[in-house]
Amino acid sequence: MDPRLRNNLGGSSSPYLRQHADNPVHWQQWGEEAMEWARERNVPILLSIGYSACHWCHVMAHESFENDEIAAVMNANFVCVKVDREERPDIDAVYMNATVAMTGQGGWPMTCFLTPDGSPFYCGTYYPPTPRGGMPSFTQLLEAIADTFTNRRDEVDNAAQSIVTELQRASGGIPYGGAPIDAELLNAAGRSILGVEDIPRGGFGGAPKFPPSALLEGLLRQFERTGSGEILGGIERTAEAMARGGIYDQLGGGFSRYSVDAEWVVPHFEKMLYDNALLLRFYAHWARRTGSDLATRIAKETAGFLLSDLLTENGCFASALDADTDGIEGLTYVWTPTQLVEVLGAEDAQWAADLFRVTDTGTFEEGASVLQLLRDPDDWSRWQTVSDALRAARAQRPQPGRDDKVVTAWNGLTVTALTEAGLALDRSDWIAAAAECAGALLDLHLVDGHLRRASLGGAVGAPTGVLEDYAMLATGLLALYQATGFARWLDAAQQLLDVTLDHFADPAEPGSWFDTADFAESLVTRPRDPLDGATPSGASSVAEALLTAAALTDAGRSSRYAQAAADALARATLPLERAPRSAGHWLTVAEASLRGPIQVAVVGEGSLLADARRLAPGGAVVVGGAPDSSPLLADRPLVDDGEAAYICRGFVCDRPVTTVVELANQLNTTSHTAM
Known part of the structure; x- marks a missing residue:
């Protein structure tokens, strides 16, 4: 029997694909072999894209992909291909653009029908097993697509060619234009973002509400x-609403992916590594800047969640916890008053119900409530006892599945967050965890000088790294170098950035970046998306890495990195002007660039380095060590045989200072004299 006449997902490096390994569908993995089989059979490709923590992906799988009759229709008329969007973001980006172009919206599960060469001709998302809400059943769709492909092939080919042409036309980079990166532009972007703030409830815009981590970090740098x-005020309203709402796990720490309502009460319960890394960075920064007790607590609990729930055996971090438990969304997390009494007894249960907003009617399904903490407890000792008991009881419940896939980019975000939070909150153990993760990534994911996208169980997958992988890991390595002074991290970051400049930059458009390397697999179009979404874009992330590296490296590399960062930021002016809510990380990087970025070099041993790390604004570069021990410390002598801090902005430096008062004054001043 042809080995392709069976499900071929069992050996995949993706937990999501492995979830479908027992389907009666003859799923194939993406690749030339599947396309060749479609050409041999002269049938279209049915491309299904999703990810392991996706609730509606599970629904469609249970309804359709596990159904023998529907699977038989799929197998008879299509070559069926499964793709994990987290493992292959390049494929996801191409076909998501096609889906949005055809339907006006996108999402997962994504269902696309392709010609045997990979050109899309019909795309959609979820389809029910029976007609529902104006949608055809999945079987009706399959039969209609198969009939059209067989009997009206010319129309299919013409439609596919038209769609590919449009995708290629739309895949250009952001043009130069608009105002330069200056205070007026960034202040206007900040006003625009705050102009859509939901002031009573926090957040920007309406439901569903996703954690605006990049916007908050950018606004915090603007506040500085x-x-x-x-x-x-805008920062604090949103940050506090999220931290006190149901989107935050009040017992276990960590944030869910989004809130389905405008009040942050009911989350979509999946917990993503990237959300929690980005939010840890922000809350630690907020705590460092303002001393907020709430920010400090949330940062500590979020770091605790990462290290307890997502840490893998090799020291890296798993991608996600599932939205569902035993097929039921939120089963692990929600509570009824009766359940509180069973765990706590009547008196403490009443106190906890009032504190956590657990009511008889409930805030979720079937009378259950998602825990909120809208005010601080009046008795922290009692709160600790109650929360410990509830946490222990919850641990006995069925638990959501974990996607153990280690994604390079998201682990890079985590390295940055743990390092910066460790410095901000004096947690050397977090910095050690970041270093262990970074070392494991370099040992396993860096193969022959090029990054791989992901690994599972200590075995690296075949898909090559995309732009965000190189950029986000480089940024994490640069943060570690500043925290530890170990040259390994700087050397590795430079290696990654050199590959990025050589293979991802668009030679025809300085400052524009492709999301895939020129040595990666060619798709029907080469994707690039410079706008920020749930995670920072690869383009804004590489701008951050280059801007930071330019301040840390030797003169030869520094000028190259600085020019590339400047070119990238020159293309950020239009999104900052016209769509600042989709340019949160661009705002973050631009704020650092506008201030120099600030570089603080501390020579000698003493408290001045810790003071500099506490006082310097987000995006500043801070290093310490002996004179001439690193490029930024070259020609920086001790002052009167004691420690000294040298502060520069771009190519302009202040006189060295030796006290924390002088350091604070220089970091807050706006006029500088070249030295």
Whole structure:
């Protein structure tokens, strides 16, 4: 029997694909072999894209892909290909653009029908097993697509060619234009973002609400520059609403992917590594800047969640916890008053129900409530006892599945977050965990000088790294270098950035980046998306890495990195002007660039380095060590045989300072004299 006449997902490096290994569908993995089989059979490709923590992906799998009759229709008329969007973001990006172009919206599960060469001709998302809500059944769709492909092939080929042409036309980079990166542009972007703030409930825009981590970090850096109380108020309203709402796990720490309502009460319960890394970075930064007790607590609990729930055996971090438990969304997390009494007894249960907003009617399904903490407890000792008991009881419940796939980019975000949070909150153990993760990534994911996208169980997968993988890991390595002074991290970051400049930059458009390397697999179009979404874009992330590296490296590399960062930021002016809510990380990087970025070099041993790390704004480069021990410390002598801090902005430096008062004054001043 042809080995392709069976499900071939069992050996995949993706937990999501392995979830479908027992389907009666003859799923194939993406690749030339599947396309060749489609050409041999002269049938279309049915491409299904999703990810392991996706609730509606599970629904469609149970309804259709596990159904023998529907699977028989799929197998008879299509070559069926499964793709994990997290393992192959390049494939996801191409066909998501096609789906949005055809339907006006996208999402997962994504269902696309392709010609045997991979050109899309019909795309959609979820389809029910029976007609519902104006949608055809999945079987009706399959039969209609198969009939059209067989009997109206010319129309299919013409439609596919038209779609590919449009995708290629739309895949250009952001043009130069608009205002330069200056204070006026960034202040206007901040006002625009705050102009859509949901002031009573926090957040920007309406439901569903996703954690605006990049926007918050960008606004926090703007607050550091301007001192604006209006900006700080907007930051604090959103950050506190999320931290006290149901989107945050009040017992176990960590944030869910989004809230289905405008009040942050009911989450979509999956917990993603990237969300929690980005939010850890922000809350630690907020805590460092303002001393907020709430920010400090949330940062500590979120770091605790990462290290307890997502840490893998090799020291890296798993991708996600599932939204569902035993097929039921939220089963692990929600509570009824009766359940509280069973665990706590009547008196403590009543106190906890009032504190956590657990009611008889409930805030979720079937009278259950998602825990909120809208005010601080009046008795922290009692709260600790109660929360410990509830946490222990919850641990006895069925638990959501974990996607153990280690994604390079998301682990890079985590390295950055743990390092910066460790410095901010004096947690050397977090920095050690970041270093262990970074070392494991370099040992396993860096193969012949090129990054791989992901690994599973200590075995690296075949898909090559995309732009965000190189950029986000480089940024994490640079953060580690600043924290530890170990040259390994700087050397590795430079290696990654050199590959990025050589293989991802668009030679025809300086400052524009492709999301895939020129040595990667060719798809029907080469994807690039410079706008920020749930995670920072690869383009804004590489701008951050280059801007930071330019301040840390030797003169030869520094000028190349600085010019590339400047070119990238020159293309950020249009999104910052016209769509600042989709340019949160661009705002973050631009705020650092506008201030120099600030570089602080501390020579000698003493408390001045810790003071610099505490006082310097987000995006500043801070290193310490002996004179001439690193490029930024070259020609930086001790002052009167004691420690000294040298502060520069771009190519302009202040006189060295030796006290924390002088250091604080220089970091807050706006006029500088070249030395």
